[in-house]
Amino acid sequence: MIRRLASAVPTLFIIVAIAFFMIRLAPGGPFDRERVVPPEISANLNRVYHLDEPLPQQFIRYLKGLARGDFGPSFKYRDFTVTELIAAGFPVSLKIGLFAMVAAVLFGVGLGAWAANRRNTVADHLVMGLAMTGIAVPNFVVAPLLSLVIGVYLNLLPVGGLGDGGIRHLLLPVISLALPQVAYIARLSRGSVLEVLNADFIRTGRAKGLTERRIVFRHALKNALTPVVSYLGPATAAIVTGSVVIEQIFGIPGLGRYFVQGALNRDYTLVMGVVVTYGTLIIVLNLAVDMLYGVLDPRVRRD
């Protein structure tokens, strides 16, 4: 485990390196505007932000800063440092992402197991139909639809912003973010529960006269969770991607929008900060998923 943790550092280094040089390849710079600035002024700006140095030197400078936990100044939001922006945005994104993830797993596995238990009944078809709809309809349709109906027509929940950070403001974004993942996980867990239900030890249980409900929830589910756990990684990635859309549509001050905005604005330091933050998050989550694997299926426990 410690070995794996240690290996996260070079992984992160490679990510930082790739990201650093890739963003610099993109045409245009952070201070490009429609209005042409006198060359003297852009020279000054470049000097202040060390953009006049050779790239490798800038990279080393960046790494040094990073080692001290300093992400540098934002090129676009000039009153804030990247560290401040991330410190403000990350908890918001994390909160929404975490809620969405928990909701996705609970509802997804629940629905999937339930549907599997009633294989080929109307209920099964209904749940799976809904799940497919959940997958088929993109975030950027669900989110405005929800905010139109629940926020504008019914006026039950706020449509945008974070307000005081209370649950009222979080509910719509979390639902929109979780919905496709609920659907995916329901599909996955239904499939794997069905598979497990055919396995020998379940047949034995059935022969012993255990109720179907007990079999599903007690025995089948635990074994059927492996693919779901495998899917947690992709789900995280999907939720990160989804948060870009959701945060934009609901006007949420999270990190997701910096992803795209940062890249489009050529806000080099902000982009790097977000890449490092998400890179670390994903590495940590992958470790956690591996540990879960071991717990659920002792056969795959690492030596």
Place this chain on the structure above:
Amino acid sequence: MAGLATLGMLAVLSVAVPVFSPYPIDEIFWDAIGTGPSLAGGHLFGTDANGRDLLLRTLYAGRISLAVGLAASVVSVLVGLAWGTVSGYLGGVTDSLMMRFVDILYALPFMFFVILLMVYFGRHVVLIFVAIGLVEWLDMARIVRGETLSIKRREFVEAARAMGAPSMGIVLRHVIPNVVGPVAVFATLTVPRAILFESFLSFLGLGIQEPMTSWGVLISEGATQMETQPWALVFPATFLAATLFSLNFLGDGLRDALDPKVR
């Protein structure tokens, strides 16, 4: 079967549309800008905000969306299956290295790189295939590896190994057939994911160039005016949903057919 039929029909319609279409995809009807579906007006699905026939555009869009979904899935299945089984089956250092590679790619925020790719190299459709395929195979590899790991320790694999069967043979004969179930299910999920990823790019304005279009582009345009011109959202969304439902049934059918335990 119904799934396959629907899918086939959509594909044929989309591929054949230029043949029977009375006018080109970018024909503008100046007197019918943003009008609703009507038989009399000659626009069965209505027109878009530029006065272009939506039926035609939806069918044309199908070509791009289906191609994106298919190409990306094929790439992800092939690469992911090979990578995942080899890594899972061999285990040890090889497994560690191969999975480390996947981890690194994984921790890269791909969306960001896809955006850069689009920004840097422009919006070529092949690039969209490649970009999406690149993202999707990682998931596949991890899932396949997980399955392989648990299959590897099963009795029948142990038995085959005890009898001295070569690794390659075991992978092909025992491991792959057993992971095909989850792979088929996941592949049916990958196609819509690829199609949706393309639509995500469209939402960010990084989708395919005009006058070509995709369901993702049409849906993201339609979503902005769902109250005033709902048809612009409903028709492409229905086509997309029909495709995804068909893929769903197809996946289920595949699993039943391929799963050795059911067989």
Place this chain on the structure above:
Amino acid sequence: MLETSGKHRLGTSTRTLVIVLFAALLLGISSAHADKNTLQRGNGAEPETLDVHKSSGVPAAGIQRDLFEGLVAEAADGSLIPGVAESWTLSDDGKVYTFRLRKNAKWSNRDPVTAHDFVFALRRGVDPAVGSGYAFILWPIANGEEITKGKIEELDRLGVEAVDAHTLKVTLKAPTPYFLGMLTHPHAYPVHPKTLERHGDKWTRPGNLVSNGAYRLTEWVPQSHIRVERNPHYWDAASVRIDAVVFHPTENTSTELKRYRSGELDITYDVPPDQIAWVEKNLPAQFHNTAYLGTYYYALNLTKAPFRDRPGLRNALAMTIDREILTGKVTKGGEIPAHAWVPPGVNRYAGATVPWKGLSKAERIARAKKLYAEAGYSKENPLKVQILYNTSDNHKRIAIAISGMWKQALGVRTELFNQEWKVYLTTRRAMQFDVLRAGWIGDYNDANTFLELLKGGVGSMNPAGYNSSEYDALMRKAETETDLEIRAKLMQKAEGILLKDMPIIPIYHYTTQHLVSPRVKGWKDNVMDVHPTRYLSLAP
């Protein structure tokens, strides 16, 4: 959490979660609404900075206008009124302004606003070390341009002088009739020198920022909101009726509209183009659609074929764009079809129009066809051009429509090509396009802000590569002309040449769209699109 729920009974946990969520939802709904005398404004994008000398863009200016006050200010209708300066005089040669500052003007920390503060601020505004993109706003001041460009190193050689604490003398390079208008730009606002010295780059933070306007900054959560509250020390505080303003970033205009409709916002920054029809039908009384000082245009690349040295072909393309259909059926925002480069409503300027404005659509097309043929194109040998635009639904829609019009009238084959903004800028600077979509918003209310764009020569911002010695000569003459009427005539003549040469095709003049809640009183539409909160009030 995940682990335990996996091991134990999931059904129960799910049920519990549903109950918890529902309870939370019910509790949440009953939570109190925001205080009554607070204005909720949609403000477009998150401001890049509140530093008056580093900011650019309308979102920052909207907030700065409430926080600061310049020598002159805007009235509710956008016209010029005295600000910190209660009066001023202009020397006979039109070059020296002497401003008398109000004795009762105070900063939000009670310090008096003095002429020295203005001297400090204006010097900082041209300081190359600050690296401002808008330093040119102060270039009419003697030595301003030279200091920014590093030709003069001493900041104190800028033509500003504090005669005493309440008298400011500003010496201009040449008579500049629009100089007072430029002083309403945030770039000419005063800053509090001690605050900048004490806090450096962090001077714009809540708690640090000291301002001299009707409001002071109390809260700033990036991407979430900026809150300002009434500044009790503002000299005209008695007339300010709204206690606090919350500025919300509303980059996504559809979301902004929904927030407005659900009552979360009182004023919107914009209205999404595809919702204008809906808004006009359902919220007509709250919809404010006003002409604006801006022109949407297509630039033609004059540095290469096919447009180089071919004014006929350029005019053919310009004539075959049906601007009425475009604005009436495609953009639908009440935009004004443009037959000129300088928008209507500009001070002291009558304007020129394209020579073919009076022709009917059929006549225009016939004439365009002739010009097209003269340029050597035909059905068999059509003109092939690419339209470059930056990624946006609106630009896309316009490009589709225009390419359709060209195709229908002339048979031109157009390829649409969109690029993300920064790439577009790079391509544009390198002149690697045939046709380029662009827009120009005036920086101040004078024809010069439009016409100077097309000047030729090194370092110009000219998007088309237009280089006409006749045009440049007229513009140079106008710059130094002190008689305002002669100056207007010169500029008008220049615009006439421009519209005949057609390096850029004007398409429409911008309008601004806002939704203003019926509870907001005192809103006045104006061409400058400035709406300081100090003139507004909220009905109880």
